[in-house]
Amino acid sequence: xxxxxxxxGGGIVGSFLGLELAAREIPFKIIEKxxxxxxxxxxxxxxxxxxxxSERLDCLGVSTTSSLxxxxxxxxxxxxxxxxxxxxxxxxDYLAKVFSFNDLREALIKKVESSISIGDEITSFKSxxxxxxxxLSNGSTLETNLxxxxxxxxxxxxxxxxxxxxxxxxxxxxxxxxxxxxELNAEEAIQxxxxxxxxxxxxxxxxxxxxxxxxxxxxxxxxxxxxxxDNLSTQLQKxxxxxxxxxxxxxxxxxxxxxxxxxDEYCDKGxxxxxxxxxxxxxxxxxxxxxxxxxxxxxxxEIERAINAEKDIGQLALLKKYELRRKTLNASMIxxxxxxFNLFQQDNPYLRLGRNSGLKVVDKLxxxxxxxxxxxxxxxxx
Ligand SMILES: Cc1cc2nc3c(=O)[nH]c(=O)nc-3n(C[C@H](O)[C@H](O)[C@H](O)COP(=O)(O)OP(=O)(O)OC[C@H]3O[C@@H](n4cnc5c(N)ncnc54)[C@H](O)[C@@H]3O)c2cc1C
Numbered sequence: 001x002x003x004x005x006x007x008x009g010g011g012i013v014g015s016f017l018g019l020e021l022a023a024r025e026i027p028f029k030i031i032e033k034x035x036x037x038x039x040x041x042x043x044x045x046x047x048x049x050x051x052x053x054s055e056r057l058d059c060l061g062v063s064t065t066s067s068l069x070x071x072x073x074x075x076x077x078x079x080x081x082x083x084x085x086x087x088x089x090x091x092x093d094y095l096a097k098v099f100s101f102n103d104l105r106e107a108l109i110k111k112v113e114s115s116i117s118i119g120d121e122i123t124s125f126k127s128x129x130x131x132x133x134x135x136l137s138n139g140s141t142l143e144t145n146l147x148x149x150x151x152x153x154x155x156x157x158x159x160x161x162x163x164x165x166x167x168x169x170x171x172x173x174x175x176x177x178x179x180x181x182x183e184l185n186a187e188e189a190i191q192x193x194x195x196x197x198x199x200x201x202x203x204x205x206x207x208x209x210x211x212x213x214x215x216x217x218x219x220x221x222x223x224x225x226x227x228x229x230d231n232l233s234t235q236l237q238k239x240x241x242x243x244x245x246x247x248x249x250x251x252x253x254x255x256x257x258x259x260x261x262x263x264d265e266y267c268d269k270g271x272x273x274x275x276x277x278x279x280x281x282x283x284x285x286x287x288x289x290x291x292x293x294x295x296x297x298x299x300x301x302e303i304e305r306a307i308n309a310e311k312d313i314g315q316l317a318l319l320k321k322y323e324l325r326r327k328t329l330n331a332s333m334i335x336x337x338x339x340x341f342n343l344f345q346q347d348n349p350y351l352r353l354g355r356n357s358g359l360k361v362v363d364k365l366x367x368x369x370x371x372x373x374x375x376x377x378x379x380x381x382x
Contacts, residue, residue: 002027003313005303006134006144008122008157009033012047012101013275013292014150015108018115019060020300026307029144030112031136033121038102044251045101045176046204046214048189048286052378053293054097064107066097067205070187074359075242076344077194081356083363090373096189096286098202098214122147122157125271131314132270146303146314147271150296153261155277162265162273166334170258170341172196173224174283175217177253178204183245186211191284192242193344196220198284199239212250216283218258229253258282262334266323270314274299279330285337290378291330298325 005021007014010032021028048069049057072095074083087095109116122142125134131145149157181201184190190201197219204214219227227235229249236247262279266272275292302322306313343355363369 003145003307004028005146005148005313006031006122006132006142007148007150008134009150009152009155009277010109010112010116010118011150011152011275012105012108012289013296014148015105015112015116016057016293017148017150017274017296017300018112019062019108020296021303022112022115023060024300024304026300026303028115029142030116031120031122031134031142032116032118033137035118036106036109041252041254042102043100044178044214044254046202046216047099047101047104047289048096048202049099049293050096050287050290050376050378051092051094053290056293056297060111062104062107062111064099064103065205066099067203068094068187069096069098069189069203070094071185072189072191075190075192076352076356076359077192077197077238077242078352079356081359083359083369085369085373085376087373089366090370090377092373092377092379095373095377098189098204100204125157127270145270145312146319148299149271149273149277150275150292152276153259153280155273158263158273158277161268161271162263164261165264166260166262166331168260168338170218170260170282171221172218172258172282173221174256174258175215175219175224175227175253176256177215177249178251179213179215180211180248180250181213181243181245182211184211184213184243190243192239194238194242195347196345197223198341198344200284200286202286216286218282218284221257224255227253256283260334260338262331266327267316267319269316269319272299272319272322279334281334282337282341284341285333285376287333287337287376291333294329294378295322295326298322 004027007030010030070087072085120136122134132147134142192199200216201213274295299322303313306318
């Protein structure tokens with residue numbers, strides 16, 4: 001009998017893994033606990049996917065509206081430090097694509113809808129001679145050769161596999177909303193590091209609007225608590241001044257508390273953990289889902305290799321290969337982003353000076369910038 005995979009969590013990465021398995025004709029089932037209820041704020045949240053992940057979605061036939069990022073400008077809110085990245089510098093067509101979170105999720109779910117069961121959750125699992133037996137909240141059980149946990153941050157099942165070797169509450173909240181900025185180039189992303197705040201603008205074509213941008217603005221919890229639509233324009237003035245433009249908010253504000261973590265191990269016999277269930281990261285580099293998608297691609301490759309070699313896909317040795325191929329890369333991204341976060345939180349005047357000069361120096365080093373671009377786009381691994 002053919003071997004099968006059970007995926008717990010039908011978020012973007014769980015559904016994407018399903019699609020990767022479907023492309024390899026490997027049987028799978030997804031269990032998603034939350035029914036999809038649309039709300040009028042669905043369109044606000046965006047997601048930036050690097051070139052590698054975007055191209056993989058194209059290959060798998062997932063099509064939904066997106067906006068191209070051709071250029072990225074990073075500013076130090078203090079002084080004149082600036083760093084620019086342009087796709088031409090690395091000879092690639094674009095740096096990244098910006099999607100609507102919900103549109104992308106819906107497009108993925110549609111592709112795997114015959115294999116997804118919505119409204120139940122896996123409450124526990126046990127290892128058996130023949131594989132894994134998972135118990136569901138509706139009282140039934142399911143047997144599988146491999147259980148993949150893709151339940152996002154705070155997954156109880158993931159925590160039963162391993163403890164965390166890195167865990168951090170940034171004491172920050174990301175405010176996300178939409179804005180119109182006629183003065184800015186609609187293919188340019190911008191990031192401003194200002195005191196304890198990080199203000200990011202991503203081009204966001206969500207319908208016919210021109211020069212619409214999606215904002216992800218990380219800020220200390222206290223500031224986020226006091227920020228409302230009424231006092232938003234006053235708080236935006238510092239960024240308007242820095243970017244010499246007028247920023248007009250056009251939506252409600254969504255809030256996301258920010259933290260990061262990394263599991264010490266990703267697998268046990270018959271079970272493995274992927275994406276945000278295994279690791280989460282501050283969104284300042286827009287890399288969270290990209291890491292998760294890479295996990296899913298590598299895991300699907302290892303599963304396919306084991307099936308072709310007529311080996312058990314739940315074998316610990318095979319799952320450790322997936323862990324080995326992903327854990328160091330994920331750890332370096334989590335630590336790197338955490339280092340950047342700390343660097344820009346410092347208000348030591350000497351450090352600020354060094355940071356500004358550093359940005360200007362790096363901006364002139366085309367070889368180093370090309371490497372940054374290829375790494376961030378997922379083309380080049382460390
Ligand atoms: C403000 C903000 C902006 C971001 N921007 C970017 C960006 O631009 N680019 C980027 O790459 N990343 C970004 N990220 C990170 C990105 O959103 C996450 O990495 C990504 O959503 C994780 O996907 P996932 O499928 O692992 O988890 P989730 O999206 O959390 O999905 C998990 C799914 O599992 C289901 N589930 C949970 N428990 C169970 C259970 N017991 N049984 C069954 N189902 C269960 C949930 O209902 C959910 O549907 C951002 C994050 C934030 C907070």
